[in-house]
Amino acid sequence: MTLLTLGINHKTAPISLRERVNFSPESLNHALNSLLKQPLVRGGVLLSTCNRTELYLSVEWRDSLYQQLIAWLCHYQRLSPNEVVTSLYWHHNNDAVSHLIRVASGLDSMVLGEPQILGQVKKAFAASQRVQPLPGELERLFQKAFSVAKRVRTETDIGASAVSVAFAACTLARQIFESLPELSVLLIGAGETIELVARHLSEHKIKRMVIANRTQERALSLASKVGAKAITLGQIEHCLADTDIVISSTASSLPIIGKSMVEYALKIRRNNQPMLFVDLSVPRDIEPEIAKLANAYLYSVDDLQAIIQHNLLQRKTAAIQAESIVQQESVNFMIWLQSQGAMETIRNYRIQAHQLRTDMTARALAAVERGENVEQVITQLAYKLTNRLLHMPTKSLQQAANEGDTARLQLLCESLGLDQQVE
Structure with missing residues (x-):
């Protein structure tokens, strides 16, 4: 799973192009349904304002995905890829996280610190939720962006001074x-x-x-x-x-x-x-x-x-503090996201182990019902279960040792609860 942002904004394109890429409120639901049908797209939010059009996606990453998404955007908006490709930007994972938070906080706006963008991001999020439930990581990301934007407004003077x-x-x-x-x-x-x-x-x-x-x-x-x-x-x-x-x-x-x-x-x-x-x-x-x-x-x-x-200078000073908050909160979110990946791996490993236990227990009970010696059946169950559970860890230890990869060998020992110090 990868978090991905693909977009165009006032920094990368003139209004003559932005208005052609823009999605009207009337077309938004249809566009979201079309986007979510694209291969490898698990969920998404489509943000479209006068100054930006951005896709925030949870995807199964492939090298071909970027071109696939550009093709979808151009086909939907009846544009030639040559017209937009040089004006598009994209961000992965941590960069996508910090970009959304900066956008919601008004740090990426034409008018630094303007508050309207937060409401527009919230509307885009709600519109996507009405079309299809968002994947957990994407929903959590937007909730994080909203809370950080509020924190930026509370802890800095980014929006305190008039700039229009x-x-x-x-x-x-x-x-x-x-x-x-x-x-x-x-x-x-x-x-x-x-x-x-x-x-x-x-x-x-x-x-x-x-x-x-x-x-x-x-x-x-x-x-x-x-x-x-x-x-x-x-x-x-x-x-x-x-x-x-x-x-x-x-x-x-x-x-x-x-x-x-x-x-x-x-x-x-x-x-x-x-x-x-x-x-x-x-x-x-x-x-x-x-x-x-x-x-x-x-x-x-x-x-x-x-x-x-004068007020713009004050906002720029406040923006330095705000950027520090964004960086800190982006790191915190990525730590959470990575922990979710680890939990999924652990969950899959435990499911695999429990399935192995269930299968082998069923075979042992069947052997007992056929009249085989109970003590021998239990001994064989313990032996086979131990061998199956030890097979992959043993293989990994042998591979690390044969390759002289002491760091990996030490990590495996620590993971298996072994006290051995690898020299």
Whole structure:
């Protein structure tokens, strides 16, 4: 039995190839059934995200297996082997173990330490379990990966710092305001970045979230996902005074929020309450002069990039500690896996010995029933059983002695409980 990983990811292939290798959620069950029918494959998990497609397998290893799996992948995804072979990587046993743990821990992600991959690995594992029970070693491997990923998150700062502009904007808000759930947020735009911001903020139970967009239909679509209210860009001025945080990311060529608009909003706000403005757009959506106003805090995308770069350095430092945990836990898993192989060998040896005893006992009892001398039957049983049990150990001892293999001879003596010291 061999643990094997075969895959392609953002480090080895462009998105134009990754999207062709990708397995959609709708095709996953069919693909798994097809994969598990391949000769020598005992069980497997298929992980497919926008950044990677990987097969985690328990196999009976043959030199031809690698080409067999490539042929299956190319046939299933209608690709030529020449298109993918240089972008594929594969790992065996310990390397496969450490690779999965690194993936689950976010150490192999495009964004170092990102947490979403752990959920994706768990989904892939659950999907495989629904198709067919996994071999024990593969199930144990994934459970190990989940527990180590949790340990990495707990014992290191790999995920503590923001490394995306969306997450950095939310982190900035938490630093300025004591309690996010009591705040009102205005998001300008309805693209991918604003959607990520909206999802981050919704996790913090924001009291009121408003999404303003040039196209109201798009704003309504996003608002329905995060429990927000949708307005047009023309309505921003009327709700600005009731807003604590403004985060903007549009493709507008002109500023959407001007200094005079903010000055008026600040005048009618209670108790000089501050306002935070985060402008993620290039060109800028918010006039830079707003930063000169009292109680107005303005951050541009460049300001956030500085935060992100600092946080990336912190994550890289944490990753060194995380890699040490991964290496330690990978070794522990391989020790367990090897012990399972030894236990199987011992189990087979004991089964063989018990079968021999059963067969020879049956022959002895049959001889007694035929009227043969009981004492002679017992003596012959003991003699033959002893000879059969000693045959292979004796042969191995003689072979080691004839070959002058003292190390093997010493090991055999120790295994048989002999006190002899081999010179």
